[in-house]
Amino acid sequence: MGLYPVARGIYRAISSDHRRDRKLRRLFFAQFLKPGDLCFDIGANLGQSIEAFRASGARVVALEANALCLPTLAYSFGRDPEVLVVNKAVGSTSGTARLHFHQTASTASIRDDWNDTDDNVVEVEMITLEQLFAQHGVPRLLKVDVEGFEEQVFAGLARPVPIIYFEMHGREFDAVIRILARLESVGKIESVNAVSEDHGQWLLDRWVSPAEFATALNPLPKLANVVVRMDGSASCHV
Template sequence: MNQWLGFGRSFVIYCNPLAIRTWRRFYRSHLTTGDLVFDIGAHMGARARAMRSAGARVIALEPQMPFARFLRHTLPKDITLIEAAAGETETEAEMAVSSRHPTVSSLTNAFVAGAANTPGFDHVRWDRRQTVRVLTLDGLIAQFGHPRYIKIDVEGFELQVLSGLSQAVPLISVEYLPAFPDLTHAVIDRLSALGPYTFNAVSGETGAFLWPEWRQASEVRDWLSGLSPTETSGDLFARLG
């Protein structure tokens, strides 16, 4: 029962018409027809569908049930769905699943342990485990080609996903969590090691950049450190050049 309550909550949040229209407009401004994109942590598939509407060729990864099953039956057939996670190496891993709050299911034990005493997460319980297949971004590139954009939303596992990438990609986004700034600081370090990235952020599901100009890594670090733990999470975008 909890699993379906969680599924319903995700459906209401991420599949509402306003959010879908917002992200369609956003991606039409940043992607062009034929761009290859990877959606790592597709969840309900809202972003994958929005990127497809911009003309992109979408490779979507989602390991968590029942979302992978939902995507299997509802995604357009020209979106390639892989029922797997991404990480540093090709392997299998145990995902800590929150049935009532599936958006915070995670492959990172440190994230789950830290969340127990973090504002905004005190109501969350990780009540079951799921074994998932793990691929690497380098492996996906070898199979499908070099992407224009990679979207990563994996609840604290972003650094591990990027550790499986050995080459720069023009545009990458990762979820940032104000309650866990150190996770995003580590991601910024990893991205900066891959290439000369500048950064911008989208708060929540607004589908709009916070800043008129892209910022350097040091500026973004300062901004992250100044956020309240209870502020809305969002996407941190990294752009080459």
């Protein structure tokens, strides 16, 4: 009946946990952004990160392959001229892919081995980061959260981006190391850190090199987010 986006908005407004999560996310991304900056949100889900980007005045190009998320995204951002939502996946090459999903759950993934509860499959269009750059420009901040498919997304990257943020799963930390190696192949990495799942705490007390990062996290968190500063053009503080 189209009531879910409305009900979700009301619930998030009255829930203290959701208000806290939004505040922490907003404060975290505000360290990196200023009004007018361009952000890419690869794996936008229901727009949690878009909210934080817009709170800093950034422009957003958001990619979300799950069509069931589009009504909520339209409800939240459809009247915002600074947000463009694109119903496509991102990978190493252009073409099509099979998305595994369950309703609007954030577990949706191109990988068929990612989550047993993703009980639906649909074919989706796939493009590359470089194609997005050609259409919209190079962003200041690139966020990638695609449930285990991050490595393939970065395989389609051919140039540095000032701030790169991507989801890290401790059980697949080897993929993080390969992603950092990939990023080093397209530009200079100035430093790396990680932030907790709720964006409330840096996991390292200083920014480190990619080589140091490989051993600095001990023990490995179950879930966190890696932040990479490239080219010496990005500035923020811990």
